[in-house]
Amino acid sequence: MSWTDERIEKLTKMWEGGATASQIADELGGVSRNAVIGKAHRLGLKARPSPVKANEKPAVRPAAAAAAPTPKKPKPVVEARPAAPDPEPEEPRIEEEESFDDPTPVRAAPSAEPVPPPAAPPVDQPRIVSVGPGGFLRQGPGDQQQPIPPAPPRRLVPAKPSPEVAGKTSLLDLNDRICRWPMGHPGEPDFHFCGEKVNPGFPYCVEHCGRAYQAQLPRGARRPPPPLPFGGPRVR
DNA sequence: CCCTGATTCGC
DNA sequence: GCGAATCAGG
Numbered sequence: 001m002s003w004t005d006e007r008i009e010k011l012t013k014m015w016e017g018g019a020t021a022s023q024i025a026d027e028l029g030g031v032s033r034n035a036v037i038g039k040a041h042r043l044g045l046k047a048r049p050s051p052v053k054a055n056e057k058p059a060v061r062p063a064a065a066a067a068a069p070t071p072k073k074p075k076p077v078v079e080a081r082p083a084a085p086d087p088e089p090e091e092p093r094i095e096e097e098e099s100f101d102d103p104t105p106v107r108a109a110p111s112a113e114p115v116p117p118p119a120a121p122p123v124d125q126p127r128i129v130s131v132g133p134g135g136f137l138r139q140g141p142g143d144q145q146q147p148i149p150p151a152p153p154r155r156l157v158p159a160k161p162s163p164e165v166a167g168k169t170s171l172l173d174l175n176d177r178i179c180r181w182p183m184g185h186p187g188e189p190d191f192h193f194c195g196e197k198v199n200p201g202f203p204y205c206v207e208h209c210g211r212a213y214q215a216q217l218p219r220g221a222r223r224p225p226p227p228l229p230f231g232g233p234r235v236r
Numbered sequence: 237c238c239c240t241g242a243t244t245c246g247c
Numbered sequence: 248g249c250g251a252a253t254c255a256g257g
Contacts, residue, residue, distance in 0.1 A: 037243095
């Protein structure tokens with residue numbers, strides 16, 4: 001197999017999408033995991049959390065070979081660098097935790113117990129609670145418990161496409177020109193769309209138009225209906 | 237052992 | 248440029 005533009009593009013998408021080299025190699029087919037990694041590095045899209053790279057300062061891997069015919073294990077990593085303080089600027093912490101009004105500061109006076117729980121919680125009595133916007137629990141009519149403060153807001157980080165759909169046609173990739181025939185089932189991690197070039201004038205490619213549009217046969221001569229999108233058994 | 241990515245080096 | 252072999256951490 002050779003690295004065609006399509007394959008390189010798919011490799012790049014999946015690699016940046018977070019797919020592992022094995023997944024990519026498996027998806028592309030005809031190449032090994034090592035080939036994918038090698039190609040990825042050659043393409044310059046390196047830098048991804050490597051399990052083996054926790055240790056920084058590789059100190060330049062000793063270029064084994066050539067002059068030293070040491071059979072194996074040329075690992076003279078002696079190089080004791082005693083002093084390397086490395087101030088480590090540390091990423092600027094984003095703190096906005098206190099920026100909103102906390103209705104019930106749990107951290108109370110240093111002396112008292114923080115929010116003593118009800119002495120005898122009525123275990124048998126079913127409590128009706130509901131969740132309001134923001135995640136706090138609404139109180140029932142008879143509730144005397146202090147309202148539970150909402151969980152501290154988490155920093156929202158843009159979701160990365162899951163490795164399973166990396167390189168595949170997602171909902172956001174749909175437009176008028178590509179086939180929107182669903183592949184797999186919604187909710188499944190690898191759900192995506194066909195993505196082929198559309199049959200002009202139709203929402204699907206030629207092949208899937210063949211599935212979607214079938215000649216109406218006279219009554220009595222009907223064949224069992226073809227599997228519908230989203231409905232029937234898995235169709236791929 | 238399995239997995240991962242990184243690197244080397246003969247081709 | 249390619250990728251198997253190898254290394255090394257989880």
